[in-house]
Amino acid sequence: QVQLVQSGAEVKQPGASVRVSCKASGYAFTTFGISWVRQAPGQGLEWMGWINVYYGNADYAQKFQGRITMTSNTSTSTAYLEMRSLRFDDTAVYYCARGSMVRGGKVANWGQGTLVTVSS
Amino acid sequence: DIQMTQSPSSLSASVGDRVTITCRASQYISAYLNWYQQKPGKAPELLISAASSFQRGVPSRFTASGSGTEFTLTINDLQPEDFATYYCQQSYVTPRGTFGPGTKVDV
Numbered sequence: 001q002v003q004l005v006q007s008g009a010e011v012k013q014p015g016a017s018v019r020v021s022c023k024a025s026g027y028a029f030t031t032f033g034i035s036w037v038r039q040a041p042g043q044g045l046e047w048m049g050w051i052n053v054y055y056g057n058a059d060y061a062q063k064f065q066g067r068i069t070m071t072s073n074t075s076t077s078t079a080y081l082e083m084r085s086l087r088f089d090d091t092a093v094y095y096c097a098r099g100s101m102v103r104g105g106k107v108a109n110w111g112q113g114t115l116v117t118v119s120s
Numbered sequence: 121d122i123q124m125t126q127s128p129s130s131l132s133a134s135v136g137d138r139v140t141i142t143c144r145a146s147q148y149i150s151a152y153l154n155w156y157q158q159k160p161g162k163a164p165e166l167l168i169s170a171a172s173s174f175q176r177g178v179p180s181r182f183t184a185s186g187s188g189t190e191f192t193l194t195i196n197d198l199q200p201e202d203f204a205t206y207y208c209q210q211s212y213v214t215p216r217g218t219f220g221p222g223t224k225v226d227v
Contacts, residue, residue, distance in 0.1 A: 035217065037164075045156070045164065045207050047217035061215050062121070095163055101217040104170065106154045106209075110163035 002026040004096055004111035011117045012086050020114045022079045022096030029077040030054040033100030035107050036070060036081050038092040046092075050101045051079060059101065086118045122147045122213045124220035126206075131225055137198045141223045143191045143208035151187045152212035158222075159204045167206075168193070195225070203227060 007021040022034060035050035049060035053072040060068060064083075072079045079096055094114045099107030123146040133139050143153065151171035156164040166175050168184045171191055181196045195202050208220040 037219075044205075044222040045158075045209075045219040047209070047215070047219055050217070059215075061217065097163075101211055103212055103216065104152050105211045105216060106166055106169040108166045108169075108175065110165070113163055 002098060002109045004098060004109060006094075006096060006111040006114045009115040009117070011119060013120055014086060014088060014118055016086050016118075017082060017084045018086060018116050019080055019082045020094050020096070020116070022081075022111050024077045024079070024098065027098070029072075030074055032098045033102075033105075034070070034072065034079040035097045035099050035101055036068075037095045037097060037107075039095070039113075040089070040092040043092075047101075048081070048094075050099070050105075052100065053079060083116075086116075088118050090116065091118045092116060121215060122149070122210060122218055124208060124210055124218050126208060126220040126223045128223060129221065130223065132227065133198050133225060134227065135198055135200060138194065138196050139198060139225060140195075141193045141206055141225075143186075143193070143220050145189045145191075145210055145213075147213050148188055149210045149212035152210060153186065153191045154209040154211060155184060155193050156207045156209065156219075157202075157204045158207065164207065198225075 036048040051058040051070040058070040069082045096111040097107035098109040155168040158164040
């Protein structure tokens, strides 16, 4: 079955960077994109962007452009989200999900989430 | 940018009730609208894609419709496992992926 397993919780200081990993299994990794969504405590879902893991190109929500990088390693079936210049309001659960946000896209399988806490 | 709104933001209901959630887009999105269900402490789950195409295993008490800018999700005969937060998401207008703010269905 399709599984996305994310790396563990992180605590970072403001201004630091964080990298979250997402290891996929149960399907051919390069046939689906990987999307990233975050959810601040008690808040709704926020779309961050997605990566075409076959070509390696990513599409980011404007809010995050310049501050995040999505990458993937096809040999290990793992996707990565790096966020830089962390702020207190970046504290959230970060989810990876299988799916490409092309026209008509959807995300049908989700990782368990990674809590990133930004604290001094 | 496109804005997605949902109404109501929350509602209280009882087992057996019928509830309807509305999602509106600030621009035309054809039928490229997904619905997700999220329970506390869990990742979201895709219920419906393309406005009315149900994922395998979604109970028939869920119905969905709409196109253009207005969409609805209805739960008939509400069951205890349906108490959750529901999000809509558009995948038509760039930037695709925008979620609505969510509708919390609780007792």
